């Protein structure tokens with residue numbers, strides 16, 4: 001009696017844990033393609049188990065086992081970022097994140113986006129390198145950075161961002177961390193991504209590195225070399241973008257309900273930026289012309 005009760009309890013717990021793991025896995029995967037891969041893989045694993053357990057077919061069993069091994073290796077390569085993140089979460093005891101409970105949300109006002117975009121646009125025009133991490137409610141902790149930087153905790157403004165990235169200032173190297181409407185820290189050193197090493201420099205790799213680890217983290221990057229503006233999200237870089245496109249993307253990411261409206265506006269706004277850039281260049285050439293005339297007059 002006791003023995004059967006124990007066996008039943010074991011079977012019950014086994015089914016309970018396996019199904020909880022399955023539900024957890026499937027609810028955490030958001031991308032359709034990843035879901036298909038996972039389903040295919042689980043089907044293969046079950047097939048291998050079935051053939052091994054119930055069918056006495058040694059050659060088929062070996063073949064299916066080899067297939068499962070090959071698929072496991074491919075998935076380990078394909079999902080190396082996610083698997084590393086899972087191990088990091090387990091290692092640091094952040095079980096709430098694994099269970100999908102990422103509580104807080106950092107809401108930024110539209111004025112903050114405008115300030116951020118304005119600063120990025122001006123840095124881009126002046127070819128000043130910059131890296132701004134916007135945390136939208138991830139579970140980022142200081143230990144997730146290689147160096148957590150210098151605490152700032154100040155209201156975000158375009159002037160402050162421009163100051164932080166001004167050349168030859170102590171905090172211009174590294175990234176600025178933004179949460180909601182506040183600048184949390186500056187001079188932050190981010191983990192680098194291993195993808196695209198041959199294509200990008202370290203600033204862009206740092207943006208890829210942090211966004212591929214944290215879903216609810218995005219990075220605005222300004223290239224010092226070319227002045228190009230980029231937005232990194234989920235380990236992908238959208239570049240080159242205009243500052244108005246950046247504003248649209250930020251609004252879409254932080255308030256997806258605005259997406260359709262802002263998409264239709266984005267073409268208009270990028271046209272506006274192009275025309276304002278042209279106006280700026282015309283104005284600059286006028287200033288140069290006036291300066292040249294002045295210097296000619298002074299020579300005469």
Ligand SMILES: Nc1ncnc2c1ncn2[C@@H]1O[C@H](COP(=O)(O)OP(=O)(O)OP(=O)(O)O)[C@@H](O)[C@H]1O
Nearest residue numbers: 129173174175189190201202203204206223224225
């Ligand atoms: N891990 C990092 N975390 C934060 N910032 C970093 C990191 N690595 C480099 N940077 C920043 O990037 C600067 C170097 O950029 P680098 O030229 O190597 O990259 P890049 O992607 O080619 O950028 P750019 O187009 O601006 O030249 C450093 O001076 C530093 O400010």
